[in-house]
Amino acid sequence: MTAVDADAPLAGFDPSDPDILFERMPHEELLTLRRTAPVSWVEQDESARAGFTDTGYWAVSRHADVAAISKDQTNFSTYENGVIIRFAPDMTREELEQTRFLLINHDSPEHTKLRRIISRAFTPRAVGGLHDALKQRAETIVDAALAKDGGNFVTDIAAELPLQAIADLLGVPQEDRGKLFEWSNQMMAYDDPDVEGDQMTAFMEILAYSMAMADDRRRNPQDDIITKLVTADVDGEHLTDDEFGFFVILLAVAGNETTRNAITHGMQAFLDHPEQWELYKRERPDTAVDEMIRWATPVTVFQRTALNDVEIGGQAVKAGDRVGLFYASANYDEDVFEDPFAFDIQRDPNPHQAFGGHGAHYCIGANLARLEVKLIFDALADRDADIRLAGDPVKLRSGWINGVKEMPVSYG
Template sequence: MTAQPDSLDLPVGFDPTEPDVNLAAIPHEELGVLRRAAPVHWVEQTAEASAGFVAEGAKGYWAITRHADIAAISKDSKHFSTSVNGAIIRFAPDMTRDQVEMQSVMMINQDDPGHGNLRRIISRGFTPRAIGGLRDALAAAAVRIAEDAREKGTGCFVEDVASELPLQAIADLLGVPQEDRRKLFHWSNQMLSYDDPEIEGDPEAASVEILNYFMPIAEERKANPQDDIVSKLVTVGEDGEGLTSDEFGFFVILLTVAGNETSRNSITHGMKAFFDHPDQWELYKKERPATAVDEIIRWATPVSVFQRTALADVMVGDVEVKKDQRVGIFYASGNFDDEVFEDPFTFDIMRDPNPHLAFGGHGAHYCIGANLARLTVGLMFEAIADTIPDISLVEDPRRLRHSWINGIKEMQVKYA
């Protein structure tokens, strides 16, 4: 094993998945120490912190902090699994092993062949043509969102602006009436509520609500197919496959969190970055560079870490990871690796190239909705720059207390 916390310039017992650590901020200083001195570093955990994952006496995981190692593990499905323990590195303390294994119905927690089969079906809804078909409606929606905010004068940017376009994109994608889109917002918040005592909700109950809402939609589309994405997903295609109603329901659970939370937080963190770097906001308003969206997403890195489990003894860097051990692949560290990014802590909307890992690297689990996320983030900032260009921060943001989501739950602003 590599050096332990008492021989590094780190707090004793430092664990970058601790919710209280991330409530303050992503621990970039500590992650930088690990990148330089111990890029594959064993983090010992309590039984509570690793609930549901591994046998008693084997608590902990390897923290992987270098860009190169994170990218390599993301592409290595031969040696690393998502299905053994899932992709989520830390659940609620009372999560049981049975509950962890129930998560395997979602694509993010599957290995091939099941993962590949589901991905092929779901990709029907995320073709360039399908995403391009949403552009005009989403562009108009982004302008309406910004205009409504301007009329309001002041408010919470997260609820008024950042969450709205991702919700409308998901609603359009799934044929959800726009008046129901706020249900998605509340369900998404509740599913991630287990680390933050200020957010009321039951993650399991929220998941059931989503299944109860969407499984009947799947059944109806099977019986009466339409020219929409839901029908393409749940009816048998040329490959002879389609999503079952429960597979569709669990896909929506994933989309509600992955699509809403990640885009919402990218937009919020991006706006905060522009507040902190007014020269970049002036540059954006003037130039609208195509490179801006990926820099916003890199800077935000809304999912700070996922995990894999070793299927065999395997070398990562100069450390041997043993079979059945977990590894935490810290995108929030890799995206600020100065071996890859020049001046990584400089917010630079002209940054090019920008090989960030915010969409999960480029392996089998690369985010299937990456193009929709880029479109949503880009259109929202276009509308903000055109409609509320003098937006300003009123109060410091309030962060989400969470182990793997880099979230902001409240940011009070003045729109005009």
């Protein structure tokens, strides 16, 4: 824990700095922001704001303000600058604007229309229909890992079920799930020098792969979700080939990267709090998954751009200003969560913001993600898994993903 005076303002602190997040989650500094400057201007150098036309952004750290902005489509846009607050230093404005095609970067009414179509893949019936197959997959994944002396928990267990779930959901051949893994890693790890590959190349490769799937289903319809998404319903609504491609890109990242990091951080939390693991094995509380997700906060921040002059938490923000919604701070706000730095799988209520707030951009796959996390930990608990750390976890160097690349463990 870094010693920080929680009652003194910070100077020069950028909570999207990948060097800081590579080492640790800056909870002490975020606590200081919540107490002293809950809406704080962060001035950035040119490399840190690559792709943007301003000099910095407003860091919003309190739960109430993050939640309010998430629900306010009148005053805040995702389209103007996208939701990603920090790109690679060589990002151009033209490249940034290409990301506007992703659903998460749309504003209403286009966002509402596309979300209505895509929601067909995530109805309770669709997600429920995956339960038995995913349960079996989770058990197979866990059994294969536990049969070894040790390994990397991230690739052995945490990454596998999200990838297999995406493949099942979309009808992607399971043998191609490794491609999704590599493409999503390359797209999201542009700040990490240890991850090989080019972001834009991976972007184009997954787009081409997805568009080919969409084209095939139009010519050869099947009883699967791809066909339902790319062929017109009774109202004539469907995704074009490129819209479907951008949906798969979003799903490969949001449905893979974030869920595997929630599982990894959840496992580490149980290892650090063995009494909570014993409690989980005995009682399987329904509240456990959301506490793991709150604790992990896989996406530390998304941004919005102010469309009008507006006041946030007493601070005047001008139209055109970028605003960072720091979920990693909101999810530990002591005004909302009792003893927020305690890992408590019986925490209730738990109004975390880890799925992007509860506005129009609330994660459409939240229930699928919760199911995947639960199935993995149920499989581990059923087998009374004796997993132990065998080395220090290695974090992803990123300005907005709380990622773990490696977590060496022994499997008992």
